[in-house]
Amino acid sequence: MAEKQKGFPLPSSLKVVPGTEAAQAAYPYYMQFHDGDDDRFWFYNSMHFPEPMHHFDMVTAEAAYCALGSFNTRVHVLPTTKGIDHRIINGRVFIGGVPVTDPAEIEARMAEFQQRAFYYYEHWEDLYAQWKDKMKALIAEAQALPKPELPELEPIETTHTGKGVASNHALIDTYRKQLEGYFRMWHHHFEFLLLGYGAYLTFFDFCKRAFPEISDQAISRMVAGMEAEIFRPDEELKRLARRAVELGVDDRFHEGMVIEDVLASLDQLGGKGREWLDELEQSRNPWFNVNVGDGFYHYHRSWNDDLSMPFAALPGYIEKIRAGTNIERPTEKLVEEREQLVADYRELLDTEEDKATYDQLITLAHRVFPYVEGHKFYCEHWYTNLFFNKIREFGALLAEHGFWEKEEDVFHLTHYELESAIVDLMLSWSSGSPPIGPGHWPAIVAERKAAITAWAEHTVPPALGMVPDVIDDPAIVMLWGITRESLDAWLSDGESNENELKGFAACTGVVEGTARVIKSVKEIDRIEEGDILVCQVTNPTWSPLFQKISAAVSDIGGLLRHQASAARRYGRPAGVGAGAPTPKGRGTAREARGGGV
Amino acid sequence: MTTAIAWFSEVGIADRPTVGGKGGSLGELTSLGESAGAEVPPGFVVTTHAFELFLAALEERAPVRARVEALDPSDLAAANTLSAELRARVIEEAMPREVEQAILDAHARLCGDAAIPVAVRSSATTEDAEDASFAGLQDTFLWVLDAASTVARVRECWGSLYSAESMTYRLKHGLPEEGVAMAVVVQQMVDARCAGVMFTRSPTTGDKSVITIEGAWGLGSAVVSGEVTPDRWVLGKITGEISVRDISDKHARQIPAEGGGIVEVDLPAEMRQAPCLTDEDLQKLRDIGRKIERHYGRPQDIEWAVGQDGRIFLLQSRPETVWSARDAAPVAKPEADPLKHVMSIFGGRR
Numbered sequence: 001m002a003e004k005q006k007g008f009p010l011p012s013s014l015k016v017v018p019g020t021e022a023a024q025a026a027y028p029y030y031m032q033f034h035d036g037d038d039d040r041f042w043f044y045n046s047m048h049f050p051e052p053m054h055h056f057d058m059v060t061a062e063a064a065y066c067a068l069g070s071f072n073t074r075v076h077v078l079p080t081t082k083g084i085d086h087r088i089i090n091g092r093v094f095i096g097g098v099p100v101t102d103p104a105e106i107e108a109r110m111a112e113f114q115q116r117a118f119y120y121y122e123h124w125e126d127l128y129a130q131w132k133d134k135m136k137a138l139i140a141e142a143q144a145l146p147k148p149e150l151p152e153l154e155p156i157e158t159t160h161t162g163k164g165v166a167s168n169h170a171l172i173d174t175y176r177k178q179l180e181g182y183f184r185m186w187h188h189h190f191e192f193l194l195l196g197y198g199a200y201l202t203f204f205d206f207c208k209r210a211f212p213e214i215s216d217q218a219i220s221r222m223v224a225g226m227e228a229e230i231f232r233p234d235e236e237l238k239r240l241a242r243r244a245v246e247l248g249v250d251d252r253f254h255e256g257m258v259i260e261d262v263l264a265s266l267d268q269l270g271g272k273g274r275e276w277l278d279e280l281e282q283s284r285n286p287w288f289n290v291n292v293g294d295g296f297y298h299y300h301r302s303w304n305d306d307l308s309m310p311f312a313a314l315p316g317y318i319e320k321i322r323a324g325t326n327i328e329r330p331t332e333k334l335v336e337e338r339e340q341l342v343a344d345y346r347e348l349l350d351t352e353e354d355k356a357t358y359d360q361l362i363t364l365a366h367r368v369f370p371y372v373e374g375h376k377f378y379c380e381h382w383y384t385n386l387f388f389n390k391i392r393e394f395g396a397l398l399a400e401h402g403f404w405e406k407e408e409d410v411f412h413l414t415h416y417e418l419e420s421a422i423v424d425l426m427l428s429w430s431s432g433s434p435p436i437g438p439g440h441w442p443a444i445v446a447e448r449k450a451a452i453t454a455w456a457e458h459t460v461p462p463a464l465g466m467v468p469d470v471i472d473d474p475a476i477v478m479l480w481g482i483t484r485e486s487l488d489a490w491l492s493d494g495e496s497n498e499n500e501l502k503g504f505a506a507c508t509g510v511v512e513g514t515a516r517v518i519k520s521v522k523e524i525d526r527i528e529e530g531d532i533l534v535c536q537v538t539n540p541t542w543s544p545l546f547q548k549i550s551a552a553v554s555d556i557g558g559l560l561r562h563q564a565s566a567a568r569r570y571g572r573p574a575g576v577g578a579g580a581p582t583p584k585g586r587g588t589a590r591e592a593r594g595g596g597v
Numbered sequence: 598m599t600t601a602i603a604w605f606s607e608v609g610i611a612d613r614p615t616v617g618g619k620g621g622s623l624g625e626l627t628s629l630g631e632s633a634g635a636e637v638p639p640g641f642v643v644t645t646h647a648f649e650l651f652l653a654a655l656e657e658r659a660p661v662r663a664r665v666e667a668l669d670p671s672d673l674a675a676a677n678t679l680s681a682e683l684r685a686r687v688i689e690e691a692m693p694r695e696v697e698q699a700i701l702d703a704h705a706r707l708c709g710d711a712a713i714p715v716a717v718r719s720s721a722t723t724e725d726a727e728d729a730s731f732a733g734l735q736d737t738f739l740w741v742l743d744a745a746s747t748v749a750r751v752r753e754c755w756g757s758l759y760s761a762e763s764m765t766y767r768l769k770h771g772l773p774e775e776g777v778a779m780a781v782v783v784q785q786m787v788d789a790r791c792a793g794v795m796f797t798r799s800p801t802t803g804d805k806s807v808i809t810i811e812g813a814w815g816l817g818s819a820v821v822s823g824e825v826t827p828d829r830w831v832l833g834k835i836t837g838e839i840s841v842r843d844i845s846d847k848h849a850r851q852i853p854a855e856g857g858g859i860v861e862v863d864l865p866a867e868m869r870q871a872p873c874l875t876d877e878d879l880q881k882l883r884d885i886g887r888k889i890e891r892h893y894g895r896p897q898d899i900e901w902a903v904g905q906d907g908r909i910f911l912l913q914s915r916p917e918t919v920w921s922a923r924d925a926a927p928v929a930k931p932e933a934d935p936l937k938h939v940m941s942i943f944g945g946r947r
Contacts, residue, residue, distance in 0.1 A: 079944055113943060118936045198942045205941060210928045211806035213799050218806075218836045344835040348805045353927040360935035474942055 008463040008491075010038045017090050017458050023451030024089065026055055026444075028414060031062075031088045042087065042094040043463040047480055048296055052091025052455035055448060056391065056411040056418065059182065060296045060384075061086050061093050067186035072194060072475055073098075076120070077112035081473045091455035094464060097473040120195050121364065128192065128371050135188055135378040142181050142386040145174050148397050150429050168426040171394075175422055178390045179415060182383070189379040196368040197478040203361040210349060210358075222341050223365045226331045228373030230381075233290045233303065236283040237310055238327050241317035243279045247272040250322070253314045259307050286382060295380030298392075298411045302385040394422065401425055402438035404445050412448040413441070462490045513549075601647035601699040605640055605784075616642040617720025617780035619913065626889070626911050633888040634881065635901070635909045640715070640784030641703045643751050645722060647696045648778050651755070654693050655686060662774040665759070670768040676761040683759035688752050697748060704744040704783065713785050714740045714853065717750035719757060720780040739818060740786055742857040747783060754781045787910045788853065791873035792817030792902035793827055795882055796917060797834065797890040803920035805896060807840070808832045808886050812873045815850025816859060817902055817912065824861065825849055828872050832883050839879065844872045874903070881909055889914050895921060 011033040016024045024032075049061065069083020082098040100106055120127060148171050158166065200223060207219045244250040249272055252262050266273035284304055292309045293300025303310045320327050342362055349355050395410030398421055404410070413421060421437050428435035471477065471484050516531040527533065533549045608616050608624030616624065620642035627637045655661050661683060668679055708715065717738040736757045738750040757763060758779055767777065793812025798805045811820060811827040819825040825848065831841035846869050854860040874882070882901060890897050893916065900913035932938055 110940075110944065114940075117939070117943070118934075121936050121939070195939075198939050201942045202939045206929055206938075211804050212802040213804040213807045213831065213840065215833060215836070215838055215840055217838060218833055221836070341835060345806060348834070349928075350805075351927045353930055356931035357927070357929045357938070360931055361938055364935060364938070 007466045009461050011042060011087070011089075011094070011464045012038050014089050014460070014464070017451075017454050020090070020451035020454050023055075023448045026414065026417075026448070027058060027088050028062075028416070031058065031086065033087045033089060033094075037087065038465065040096050041463065041465045041468050042096045043480070043482060044460055045086075045093045045095045045480070046462070048294060049093040051297065052452050053088060053093060054298065054411040054452060055414045057297055058088065058093075059179070059415045061088075063183045063186040064189070065095075066183060067190045068194075068475070069098075070187065071190045075191075076117045076195065077109050078194070078474065079106045079109040079113050081475050084475065090458055090460060091452060092460045096465075097471075097476050099473055117195055117198075120192070121199065121368075124192075124367055124371075131188065131191060131371070132378070135185075135383070138181060138185060138188070139378070139383055139386065142178065142383065142390070145178055145390060146170060147393050148174055150397070150425070166430075168429045171397075171422050171426055172419070174390070175394065175419060178387060182387045185379055185383045185387075189375060192368075192371045193375065194475060194478065196372040198474060199364045199368040200372060201474070201478055203365040206357065206361050207345070210354060211345070214345075218341070218345075222338060222345065222362065223369050224338065225366075225369050225373050226329070226334050226338075228370065229377035230290075230373060231329070232377070233287045233310075234313075235329060236287045237313050238317055240276075240279060240283055241314055241327070242321055244276055244314070244318055245321045247276050249273055249276050250318045253311075253318055255315050257311070257315075259311050262311075289382040289385050290377065291381055291385055295376075295384035298388045299408075302381070305385070305389070391418070394418065398422075398425060398437070401428070401435055403435070403441050405442070409441075409445045412445045463487065467491070516549075599646055601644060601650065601696045602703045603642045603644050604703075605637060605642070608642065614722055615644045615646060615780065617645070617722050617782070618915075619718060619720035620644075620780050620782050621720075622914055623782060623784070625892075626914055629889065629892050630911060633885045633892075633911075635885045635911045637911050638785040638787050639707060640782060641707060642720065643700055643781040643783065645778035645780050647699065648755055648780070650693050650696050651687075655690060658690065659686075661686070662777075665764050665767070665774050668764060668768060670765040673761065673765075676765050680759050680761040680764065684756040687756040687759065688749075692748070692752075700748055700751060700783075701744050704747050707783065707785060708744075712742065714742050714857070715747060716782075716784050716786050717741050717747060717754065718782045718784070719754040720782045722778055722780065737818075739816065739859050740853045740857050746857065751781045751783070755779055786853075787902045787904050787912075789816050789902035789910075790905050790907070791815065792900075792912075793820045793873075795886050795899040795901055796896070797886045797899070798896040798917060798920060799831070800919075803923065806834050808834045808883050810874070810879060810882055812901075813845075813847050813850065814864060814868060814873050815852050817900055818859060819849070819851040819861070821900070824851070828874070830874070830879055832879060834883065834887060837880055837883055839876065842872070844870060846870055847873070878903060878907075878909070885909065885911070 014033070048064075053061070065084050065086050072078045073082040080100050082100060084095050084097060086093055086095045088094070100109060149167070150171070151167055154166055157163070203223065204216075204219050207214050207222075241250075241253075244253060249266060249269065252265060263277065266277055288303035288310065291300040291302045292306070317327055346355055346358055349358060391410060392407050395404075395407035398410060399405060399407050403421055403425070404412075410418060421441065424435050424437045467484075467487050469484070471482060471487070476482050513530045513532045514528070515534050516527055517534045527549060531549050603612070603616055603620070603624075605620075605624045605627040608621055609628065610621045610625050612624065613621040623637055623640065624642075627639075630637045652661060664679060664683070668676060670676070704715070707713070719736045736754045738753070741747050741750050758777060766772075767774070791812050791814050793810065794817070795811075796809045798809075799807050800809055808831070810830045810832065813820050813825045813827040820827045826845040828845055828847070829841065829843040830839055832839050847864055848869065849861050849863050851859045851861050885901075886897065886899060889899060889911075893914070896917040898915045898917050899911065902910045902912055904910060929938070929941070
């Protein structure tokens with residue numbers, strides 16, 4: 001059948017939403033689509049950036065791609081792929097891989113890769129221990145940065161100590177250090193990630209060839225770690241629920257409670273009430289340093305900053321404890337189950353050779369996986385929360401000086417623009433004249449606010465440009481779960497039943513329930529018991545929600561991704577990579593099938 | 598086995614020469630059944646010894662084997678004439694008293710006064726005889742109501758040895774008449790709510806980590822004969838996760854007929870698209886399948902039924918043959934340096 005080759009729209013054919021041209025132009029020039037981009041393949045990174053990007057938040061894209069590409073291209077020297085280019089239009093981040101296709105270059109890079117990457121694998125445990133120390137030091141540095149403040153007059157200590165540097169200098173110093181730390185954090189993030197995923201995927205690939213119909217879920221269960229930091233916040237919530245029951249203060253927690261009132265009443269109660277509040281403090285530091293998103297948006301606040309997410313889960317857990325249900329993770333039992341699975345699949349292999357290979361691969365996968373599961377807590381959550389909160393402090397200071405109305409408005413500036421506003425304020429404090437910013441920024445902030453709203457109403461294609469014959473870029477397959485097959489599925493989307501969502505099973509099962517389309521984390525409280533969650537992407541800090549919902553479906557996501565693993569932990573059917581369900585869904589559909597859909 | 602009758606509980610695979618493949622397998626399954634969590638409907642085998650006693654009685658009156666040996670396998674008309682003659686003798690001529698009485702006694706012990714219906718099935722003694730290519734040897738009579746009919750059906754099974762196809766097949770393949778014998782299985786019938794087959798590997802990819810279950814409402818004959826498109830499930834053998842649920846439109850089911858035998862009836866609308874097994878049934882079957890496979894040390898092709906009361910019964914288990922013949926090539930050889938394996942991911946297209 002000679003069918004016309006299908007493709008996605010060209011980047012040059014995408015139109016900026018009318019009225020948002022200035023907001024679009026304000027993104028750095030290197031993020032704008034330009035000549036030559038039509039010849040490449042791009043896809044919308046709705047996994048990491050599912051919502052239109054505030055101008056400041058684009059720092060996450062550039063910091064992450066600076067680091068990801070460096071490790072792929074020049075540190076580990078991946079043979080067949082370099083880094084990731086990114087472009088933004090209408091607030092949406094499109095990315096494109098840079099494959100290496102020249103056989104001689106691949107050959108040369110192969111030799112480099114083996115001496116570099118293999119060194120990491122060989123010294124994995126030591127390097128990872130060192131990594132944790134580096135991350136903790138980086139976090140401590142960020143915590144030590146002062147709150148940006150401008151006194152009316154310099155404190156007398158500056159005179160007495162002969163410091164010789166005035167307070168306005170601390171603003172640019174703190175800002176640049178914080179920004180530098182954020183870029184550095186992303187380097188640490190990618191130091192191990194691709195190697196970890198690669199080792200895991202090698203085992204995954206072997207299993208798929210030995211057992212063509214094995215589910216991704218079964219493979220990940222064989223590898224899953226039990227102690228990863230990212231699961232800990234949810235465990236802390238269970239602990240707090242149990243302590244509430246033990247202390248007899250559990251009657252204070254119920255659906256729809258006002259958190260401030262609950263905290264005040266516990267404090268007033270004294271004794272047992274205060275004891276529980278002490279327990280809460282213990283859990284909060286550091287375990288509530290997780291945000292309710294992926295850490296890629298400033299408004300994905302941490303549990304510490306907004307207790308509503310953790311508290312929303314408490315009544316459910318308390319209810320289960322009262323009913324005598326054991327909600328603790330039976331770690332030993334889980335380890336035993338994992339070992340049994342590994343042994344049972346091994347037994348099915350036909351040859352001794354395969355068994356020997358299998359042993360080699362599962363051993364490597366188990367060694368690397370603690371990093372794969374554990375890094376997010378330090379990077380995307382703990383450090384990122386500190387980072388955005390520091391920017392928020394600048395937002396508040398500048399708001400105080402009339403640059404804009406609210407501290408959150410600061411996120412409508414790019415990080416370059418913010419530095420200019422800080423310098424403006426420094427100059428003003430220095431000269432004694434009023435700053436220029438208050439006459440400059442409010443109109444711009446208003447314009448960009450309107451643009452974000454307009455872009456949120458506007459959908460973009462899942463991909464742009466011509467479809468490559470194969471996608472064998474290991475980074476794209478590993479991080480985004482995008483393969484030639486998934487692109488074909490996206491392309492044929494128009495031909496399928498428009499009331500049906502198709503994707504890949506991350507955890508199998510069949511349930512029926514109200515499909516609740518959640519377009520942003522702000523809508524989390526709309527979720528009701530037994531709902532099927534339909535969203536662009538979820539992450540581990542939504543875990544406490546999985547006790548409430550009956551299934552989940554998301555637009556995009558590799559099988560290594562969070563929703564997949566959270567669903568598996570909670571035994572909820574989940575589909576990922578459904579293309580673009582969220583804009584289509586209207587919140588009334590019923591029935592979700594994971595597996596064989 | 599030098600008795601005319603052998604009970605399932607007394608035989609195993611090793612007894613194939615006297616009880617046939619089906620009989621031996623049912624014996625093996627009976628011993629295994631309890632620990633596997635499923636029962637085999639009780640029954641007995643009319644052994645090859647019984648057949649030989651009967652054949653000896655026939656030979657005393659007029660030759661049988663010599664007549665077959667003298668047949669020209671290319672002369673179809675002669676084969677048809679001889680077949681009609683010999684089959685008539687097998688159906689009509691007197692059976693040695695000891696053989697007939699043994700069958701009647703065993704039937705009485707199996708069914709008591711309750712008039713429990715039975716299935717009567719031929720059970721061939723040679724490996725290739727289980728092949729559909731050995732035409733005419735796959736006789737199965739369902740829902741046989743009494744002892745006299747049972748004896749008559751046993752005769753029909755024996756008679757199938759003298760079908761034109763069967764005789765000419767033996768002659769063309771040089772199989773000596775001396776060794777020709779047949780056992781017959783007599784087994785209590787299950788009034789199945791639903792029934793079907795289970796493969797302990799994937800029929801499409803050969804994957805040994807999944808179990809495929811097919812089933813439809815009513816007796817399993819509807820599935821085995823292909824009369825009804827069955828529901829189909831694929832389960833992780835080890836994990837139990839259900840990755841495929843293919844619920845078909847089952848237009849009919851086969852049920853016992855009033856005067857014996859079976860009849861096909863239309864299904865009420867609400868049952869047509871309803872899955873014939875619950876998830877709990879599927880998990881029980883998976884567990885049973887794993888245990889049987891472990892017992893035999895290789896993937897199996899299993900026939901099962903669920904009674905009206907929900908009990909699971911095993912009707913047959915055979916080694917899977919298609920994919921087993923292809924096993925061997927390793928997926929990936931072990932490496933002296935295990936790290937080399939990651940090049941399959943990082944090294945580009947294989």
